[in-house]
Amino acid sequence: MIETDICIVGAGPAGLSAAAAAGEAGASVLVVDENFKAGGQLFKQVHKFFGSENHKAGTRGIRIGEQLLDRARKAGAVFRLRTLAYGFFENGVLGLYDMDSQELGLVKAKKYIFATGAIENVLPMKGGTLPGVMGAGAAQTLMHLYHTRPGNEIVMVGSGNVGLIVSYQLMQSGAKIAALVEAAPKISGYEVHARKLLRAGVKMYTSTTVSEIKGEDQVEEVVLTELDSDFKPIPGSEFSVKADTVCVAVGLSPLTELLQMAGCKLYFSKVLGGFVPLHGRNLKTTHDDIYLAGDCSGIEEASTAMEEGRIAGIGASAEIGFGTDKADELIKQAQERLDELRQGPFGDRRKSGMEEIFTEYEKGAWA
Amino acid sequence: MAEKIKLPDGDVIICRCEEITKQEIVDAICEGYLTVNEIRKRTRSGMGFCQGKTCGRIVRQLIARYGGVEESTLTPAHARPPVRPIPSSAFEKGEDLL
Numbered sequence: 001m002i003e004t005d006i007c008i009v010g011a012g013p014a015g016l017s018a019a020a021a022a023g024e025a026g027a028s029v030l031v032v033d034e035n036f037k038a039g040g041q042l043f044k045q046v047h048k049f050f051g052s053e054n055h056k057a058g059t060r061g062i063r064i065g066e067q068l069l070d071r072a073r074k075a076g077a078v079f080r081l082r083t084l085a086y087g088f089f090e091n092g093v094l095g096l097y098d099m100d101s102q103e104l105g106l107v108k109a110k111k112y113i114f115a116t117g118a119i120e121n122v123l124p125m126k127g128g129t130l131p132g133v134m135g136a137g138a139a140q141t142l143m144h145l146y147h148t149r150p151g152n153e154i155v156m157v158g159s160g161n162v163g164l165i166v167s168y169q170l171m172q173s174g175a176k177i178a179a180l181v182e183a184a185p186k187i188s189g190y191e192v193h194a195r196k197l198l199r200a201g202v203k204m205y206t207s208t209t210v211s212e213i214k215g216e217d218q219v220e221e222v223v224l225t226e227l228d229s230d231f232k233p234i235p236g237s238e239f240s241v242k243a244d245t246v247c248v249a250v251g252l253s254p255l256t257e258l259l260q261m262a263g264c265k266l267y268f269s270k271v272l273g274g275f276v277p278l279h280g281r282n283l284k285t286t287h288d289d290i291y292l293a294g295d296c297s298g299i300e301e302a303s304t305a306m307e308e309g310r311i312a313g314i315g316a317s318a319e320i321g322f323g324t325d326k327a328d329e330l331i332k333q334a335q336e337r338l339d340e341l342r343q344g345p346f347g348d349r350r351k352s353g354m355e356e357i358f359t360e361y362e363k364g365a366w367a
Numbered sequence: 368m369a370e371k372i373k374l375p376d377g378d379v380i381i382c383r384c385e386e387i388t389k390q391e392i393v394d395a396i397c398e399g400y401l402t403v404n405e406i407r408k409r410t411r412s413g414m415g416f417c418q419g420k421t422c423g424r425i426v427r428q429l430i431a432r433y434g435g436v437e438e439s440t441l442t443p444a445h446a447r448p449p450v451r452p453i454p455s456s457a458f459e460k461g462e463d464l465l
Contacts, residue, residue, distance in 0.1 A: 086448050
């Protein structure tokens with residue numbers, strides 16, 4: 001049995017940030033991640049971050065990932081990569097599977113921080129199981145981690161920031177964006193990203209959906225249909241686009257299975273991506289030894305994930321006696337930065353979603 | 368039991384792992400299975416390789432739409448280990464080797 005003060009599942013922005021904070025407080029930290037590389041989504045974010053200097057604006061995601069990983073390592077965090085956390089058991093033990101040695105292991109930690117992230121949403125479509133249909137995040141992984149261009153002529157479905165940014169990255173990799181399709185009447189991501197694509201001549205179709213993907217052994221043609229104001233297809237409005245790849249960027253859902261297994265209560269929040277574990281401002285769940293951070297606490301961004309990770313890392317360590325002198329002050333600072341990040345038209349909705357969860361948690365009706 | 372609905376896009380696959388179509392899921396909803404767990408047991412949707420990570424959300428939306436159930440009450444199906452596929456040979460070797 002591996003024993004540690006803090007065990008963190010997921011080495012993305014939230015997990016790394018939690019590892020650095022807990023390590024710096026003096027706790028022994030084990031970080032588990034299924035990938036061959038730590039950093040999670042940060043290593044796919046080749047673009048520069050927005051916001052203020054406090055939030056690493058102007059720095060590319062990959063550099064932020066390297067800095068965080070370095071900081072966590074210096075703080076003494078131990079990493080176990082290519083290792084699956086496959087289950088959480090009644091006695092507070094986490095089950096691991098090492099994909100290289102193909103052996104199982106058990107961890108007993110005083111506190112756990114789940115930073116398991118999210119999974120891309122799918123869109124049920126006719127022909128949607130043809131090879132060449134993938135999540136936009138999957139396309140990003142192929143490009144930035146495996147240096148492979150997913151296709152040559154792409155239809156991007158969804159105009160949120162993921163759809164817009166990944167489209168641009170696909171163009172940088174040499175692919176052509178045959179069409180960017182959005183069911184809503186207007187582009188939903190930041191204008192600065194959309195304008196980059198418009199300037200490059202990308203055709204964007206709003207109030208439009210994919211009605212069918214055609215092809216023999218892989219994607220060859222995508223049939224698009226215009227939608228009316230009730231999102232109903234307009235008969236006779238169909239038109240075809242030649243493509244070999246369809247990327248779907250229609251949001252993410254929090255990955256909460258391990259937390260569910262531990263008995264953490266869930267709460268439904270449409271704006272945060274569906275069912276999320278009920279948690280307080282301190283990122284503690286309804287389980288006394290389990291914290292969470294990042295997208296599994298509700299879908300936001302890498303910058304918010306890092307602040308949440310920090311709060312969880314400091315809080316979990318302080319609870320078992322590490323860094324108690326500075327904990328309150330450091331958590332307060334991180335919470336202030338988190339509030340700053342949850343501003344503006346996108347942030348406000350998420351902030352009210354989070355506030356609703358905190359209120360429900362503070363009621364304590366789940367106890 | 369509600370009357371069966373014939374969908375124009377019924378052959379669209381919702382659960383890829385077990386190849387369960389939209390029509391099969393909506394049929395089960397019309398038969399009166401109105402939770403994600405029940406749909407899983409009735410149709411095998413969500414019982415495959417990915418354990419419902421992909422189709423769970425769509426199944427929930429279908430129950431809400433065709434079964435008239437409030438989406439916020441449709442909690443995810445029970446989560447059981449392993450949450451990722453693991454070869455059973457690993458369990459033969461022992462559970463505490465790392």
